[in-house]
């Protein structure tokens with residue numbers, strides 16, 4: 001049995017993770033911690049799943065790594081600086097591993113993978129991410145990661161900057177620039193989490209769209225991460241590393 005703790009246990013995703021861990025034959029839910037609860041109860045866990053908030057996730061990660069607990073992190077808001085800090089903590093605590101994934105949905109991972117594969121064939125790529133209005137971070141972690149993968153694929157293919165004649169714009173009208181890829185964010189009541197990757201070339205457009213229809217869709221990926229994190233050395237970024245794509 002894998003002893004699992006959950007941080008953000010009363011949140012939208014945390015509730016689903018607790019249910020899934022509880023239902024898994026090979027896992028035991030030993031601690032369910034939310035804001036205001038005592039983090040020390042996580043000492044009983046081998047693996048801790050974090051779905052909290054970008055403002056608190058770094059403190060949570062530090063606690064887990066320093067206490068020999070492997071974190072599986074869904075919380076977003078990671079940039080290169082934060083990832084470097086996590087690597088430093090892991091280096092100082094050999095034997096502890098961490099998995100950070102901007103999206104645990106299998107279809108979302110495939111959407112990012114397909115976008116990465118397609119990117120080299122098109123002049124232009126832009127990303128539109130659409131989320132519920134309670135989301136703290138923009139662009140979404142998924143959109144950031146997609147943009148980075150697309151940018152890397154374009155660089156590898158020797159593609160230069162995308163065509164764009166804009167010389168006058170209202171701030172934000174062309175979205176955020178993530179590694180040279182424009183990312184547009186929508187926050188709308190009624191949505192959960194959605195993304196379109198628009199790829200354009202001469203006379204053809206390819207649109208890759210992903211829709212999250214409920215938050216239990218994240219849990220198979222989370223459970224996979226919990227089962228595998230103890231054998232993945234150091235820091236692993238992205239669920240795609242656990243899938244045979």
Ligand SMILES: NC(=O)C1=CN([C@@H]2O[C@H](COP(=O)(O)OP(=O)(O)OC[C@H]3O[C@@H](n4cnc5c(N)ncnc54)[C@H](OP(=O)(O)O)[C@@H]3O)[C@@H](O)[C@H]2O)C=CC1
Nearest residue numbers: 008010011012013034035051052056074075076102103104
């Ligand atoms: N990687 C993935 O597949 C996915 C990632 N996410 C990301 O996960 C994060 C959480 O999303 P979501 O569940 O919608 O958010 P919620 O706000 O619904 O849940 C977060 C929970 O964490 C609690 N919390 C805040 N601070 C702490 C703390 N220090 N220790 C323990 N618990 C704390 C919050 O309490 P309170 O409300 O009282 O502050 C809340 O109950 C976001 O960053 C989101 O982008 C979401 C979906 C999928």
Ligand SMILES: O=C(O)C1=N[C@H](C(=O)O)C[C@H](O)C1
Nearest residue numbers: 076102103135140141142193
């Ligand atoms: O906040 C959310 O809801 C989600 N966050 C993740 C992200 O930022 O990409 C994953 C998914 O989009 C849902």
